[in-house]
Amino acid sequence: xxxxxxxxxxxxxxxxxxxxxxxxxxxxxxxxxxxxxxxxxxxxxxxxxxxxxxxxxxxxxxxxxxxxxxxxxxxxxxxxx
Numbered sequence: 583x584x585x586x587x588x589x590x591x592x593x594x595x596x597x598x599x600x601x602x603x604x605x606x607x608x609x610x611x612x613x614x615x616x617x618x619x620x621x622x623x624x625x626x627x628x629x630x631x632x633x634x635x636x637x638x639x640x641x642x643x644x645x646x647x648x649x650x651x652x653x654x655x656x657x658x659x660x661x662x663x
Contacts, residue, residue, distance in 0.1 A: 583610040585654025587660040589624045589652070590614055591643050594621035613656050 586606045586653030601616045606629040615635030616622050620637050624639040629636040637659070641648040656663055 583608040586610045587656065587663050588612050589656060589663060592616060593625060593638075594618040596614045599625055602636060603629065603634075606636050607632060609634075611660055612640055613652070615641050615643070615652060617642060 583604055587603075588602075588610045590598055590602040590612060592628045593602040593612075593614035595618070598611065598616065599621075602612050602625060612629070612635065614622055614625055617639075617640060617644075619638070619640050622640065626638050628638045639652055639655070641652050643649060653663065
């Protein structure tokens with residue numbers, strides 16, 4: 583996954599968190615999305631400790647405006663998804 587850019591929703595817990603962690607460990611640029619900012623910050627710290635790159639975004643995937651903003655910010659930051 584080296585160099586890939588991944589948006590992972592539900593990243594503050596469960597399967598989403600596990601996927602974000604795995605992608606980061608495999609050298610992907612991970613944008614971790616969830617509603618619990620404290621859990622996202624913990625995920626980001628854990629990933630950085632393991633030399634992974636995780637950017638966090640607080641968003642509700644049921645809100646299309648928030649998702650559009652997320653996609654725009656991700657492509658601005660990384661040039662692609």
